[in-house]
Amino acid sequence: MKLVVTVLARDEADVIDAHVSFHLNAGADFVVATDNNSQDGTTEILRRYEREGVVRLIQEPAEGLRQGEWVTRMARLAAAELGADWVINADADEFWWPRGGSLKDVLSAVPKRYGVVEAFWRTFVPRPDDDRLFAERMTARLTQQAPINDPSSFYRPVTKVAHRADAAVVVGRGNHALVDSALLPLRTWHPVEVLHFPLRSYAQWRRKVELQGVAFTEHIERAGTGYHLRGYDALQEGRMEEQHASLVVDDAALERGLAGGTLAEDTRLRDALRGLRTDDGFASRRPLTFEAPTVADDATYAVEAAALSEADVVRVERRIDALEQRLRTLERPFARNPSR
Amino acid sequence: MTLRARDEADIVDAQIAFHLNAGVDVVVAIDHSSTDGTGEILESYARQGYLHLIREDAVEMHEGEWATRMSRLAATELQADWIIPSDADEFWWPRGGSLKEVLASIPERYGIVRALLRQFVPRPDDGTFFAERMTARVATSAPINDPTSLFRPNLKSIHRADPGVTLSAGAHTLRDTSLVPMRGWYPIEFLHYPIRSYAQCERKYRNLQSSLGTRRNSYYEDVHRALEQGTFRELYESLVIDDEALERGLADGSLVHDTRLRDVLRSLRSAQNGGYTLEGIGFPRPTVVDEAAYAVDVAALGEADVVRVQRRLDELEQRVAAVEGGLLQRIARRFSR
Numbered sequence: 001m002k003l004v005v006t007v008l009a010r011d012e013a014d015v016i017d018a019h020v021s022f023h024l025n026a027g028a029d030f031v032v033a034t035d036n037n038s039q040d041g042t043t044e045i046l047r048r049y050e051r052e053g054v055v056r057l058i059q060e061p062a063e064g065l066r067q068g069e070w071v072t073r074m075a076r077l078a079a080a081e082l083g084a085d086w087v088i089n090a091d092a093d094e095f096w097w098p099r100g101g102s103l104k105d106v107l108s109a110v111p112k113r114y115g116v117v118e119a120f121w122r123t124f125v126p127r128p129d130d131d132r133l134f135a136e137r138m139t140a141r142l143t144q145q146a147p148i149n150d151p152s153s154f155y156r157p158v159t160k161v162a163h164r165a166d167a168a169v170v171v172g173r174g175n176h177a178l179v180d181s182a183l184l185p186l187r188t189w190h191p192v193e194v195l196h197f198p199l200r201s202y203a204q205w206r207r208k209v210e211l212q213g214v215a216f217t218e219h220i221e222r223a224g225t226g227y228h229l230r231g232y233d234a235l236q237e238g239r240m241e242e243q244h245a246s247l248v249v250d251d252a253a254l255e256r257g258l259a260g261g262t263l264a265e266d267t268r269l270r271d272a273l274r275g276l277r278t279d280d281g282f283a284s285r286r287p288l289t290f291e292a293p294t295v296a297d298d299a300t301y302a303v304e305a306a307a308l309s310e311a312d313v314v315r316v317e318r319r320i321d322a323l324e325q326r327l328r329t330l331e332r333p334f335a336r337n338p339s340r
Numbered sequence: 341m342t343l344r345a346r347d348e349a350d351i352v353d354a355q356i357a358f359h360l361n362a363g364v365d366v367v368v369a370i371d372h373s374s375t376d377g378t379g380e381i382l383e384s385y386a387r388q389g390y391l392h393l394i395r396e397d398a399v400e401m402h403e404g405e406w407a408t409r410m411s412r413l414a415a416t417e418l419q420a421d422w423i424i425p426s427d428a429d430e431f432w433w434p435r436g437g438s439l440k441e442v443l444a445s446i447p448e449r450y451g452i453v454r455a456l457l458r459q460f461v462p463r464p465d466d467g468t469f470f471a472e473r474m475t476a477r478v479a480t481s482a483p484i485n486d487p488t489s490l491f492r493p494n495l496k497s498i499h500r501a502d503p504g505v506t507l508s509a510g511a512h513t514l515r516d517t518s519l520v521p522m523r524g525w526y527p528i529e530f531l532h533y534p535i536r537s538y539a540q541c542e543r544k545y546r547n548l549q550s551s552l553g554t555r556r557n558s559y560y561e562d563v564h565r566a567l568e569q570g571t572f573r574e575l576y577e578s579l580v581i582d583d584e585a586l587e588r589g590l591a592d593g594s595l596v597h598d599t600r601l602r603d604v605l606r607s608l609r610s611a612q613n614g615g616y617t618l619e620g621i622g623f624p625r626p627t628v629v630d631e632a633a634y635a636v637d638v639a640a641l642g643e644a645d646v647v648r649v650q651r652r653l654d655e656l657e658q659r660v661a662a663v664e665g666g667l668l669q670r671i672a673r674r675f676s677r
Contacts, residue, residue, distance in 0.1 A: 125628050125629075142628065142632055143632070144632075145632070145635070145636050145639075146632075146635040146636040146638065146639035147524070147635060147639070147644070148525075148631050148632060148634075148635045149523075149524035149525040149635070149638070150525045150527065150631065151447055151522065151525065152445060152447070153631065155628055155631065155632070230445070246625050246627075247628075249627060249628060249629060253627045253629045253630075254629075256629055257628075257629035257632065257633075260629070260633055262629055262632035262633050262636070263629060263632070309644075310639065310644035311524075311644070313644035313645065313646055313649060314523055314524030314525075314643060314644050316649055317523045317524065317643070317644075317648075317649060317652075318522075318523050318524070320649065320652050320653065320656065321520045321521060321523065322449070322520060323656060324652075324656065325518055325520055327656065327659055327660065327663065328518060329518075330663050331659065331662070331663055333666075
């Protein structure tokens, strides 16, 4: 069984070294990376892994953040040229954490008829920046006792997909699903958690908002989603620092969250990365071991993962609302009973 | 904001001042036969240009009809973008910035935002202002299944302006509307103070005796009986949460301490004349920690209900079948000509 991780990166120097090292040691055989015009040292880090023969680097000079297209290209390459059995389409700020064994063990256990595994996105909250590595500071994670269904929040419960390699696959925007795929998704079992660190420092957040803002205003026809727009509005109005501060969870809020159970202390990534540190970065071959969860861990996890289904029901309800409105306009002229 | 008020002099000044500070541009109010000074308070806001006043002297209250009339007026004559259908004892609390900021951030495809009820419990009356005393509310997680209970979890709809809008009898929802509700999330809470003192409560229920007409549920039947039989004082006392009950409720999690309104109203009090200032309130933007705790509250409403989804799909299927049938009939008619 061969596992390939793909990653699309643009200016992710604060996280990309840890990202590649982690996945190579968590069970991935190989990483395909697309570097989209990075200016901050990301390219050099990826080149180092490329020289070691563990990364295939694609340079993508185009603007416009055509994520779906570029991720699809990598996923197909993994299937067609690299002989992958499974492909994980990751973002640079994600760490795919197997619940026991390794990523390879977990995916090998999936019955043949299923081709897609939905990994549970676990978002870590931003913490004050004291220049240490993000994983040293960001050790609090949202527990999701209940779904945050605010359509403009980036804390909505979502899944990301890993799929059996397919040379004709189309990966949907955001890597949340495949498009028109015959691969059958395995629902409600989430054997992989995606530890997600979207907001790590002021500089990183600002850069991200700038890049997405340019992409949405100059290159992409659809509007950005709520939190993109809020960030971009703040950037244009010169309120970026204030906006960033409003997102950061300070010590008082952390304490409240931990006491109330909405946040959990989660040092798994920090501890794993400490073990992978080298003098000048992170090791490419120092395999990690992932302890199998206890029954108590599994129970806690099941409760949190239930928020995914609840959020899905709300999404279905919203789709029904939209359908009802479309139907109303059809009913007017065609209904048998015009009084309706 | 539209406002229906009858004898609410102990709260209506604070209510209007709060909302003008919270982001409401103008109030449309119906004064229903008030005799306690409510009319004068409304008039003073009208004179300052903040309020459009309508007087209504009908015996029966037609809440939905009146809310509809005010909402249409706001849409047509006042060029409103969003409308909050309010009662005098409701305070609409934005989760972030101001009411305007929250509503401006709603994705365009949604025309209805539902607000989450926060029901404040009656506390012993020592003659002080209601917001100073009433600082405990019912937790949404408290298991109250009685559909006639004042304290059950509830939602109320705020909507985009629409000249053809019709509100339901209790003005809580919209009828037969093309506006789409945003489901599963409630970026505004409404803090509700229905029972504030014995005098206010007795007057309110005496008024309702005539104005409700025959539309009484079992709760109002009990109230009606108590008024008729002279046992209203006991009924009122049974609703009031004394210190001991408060302590118990806070300890078992059925009540929550909530001083938000008290604190805001204190900050709006003018030092000079004791009235309210209109300088605006900056509502705190909730952190992710607050939002996560709120999500737990919201989940208690049981909005994520697969059974209801299935019922809605059944209904949709029937409606699609009816449209298909109508379409076939048309085609058949055309061919038979």
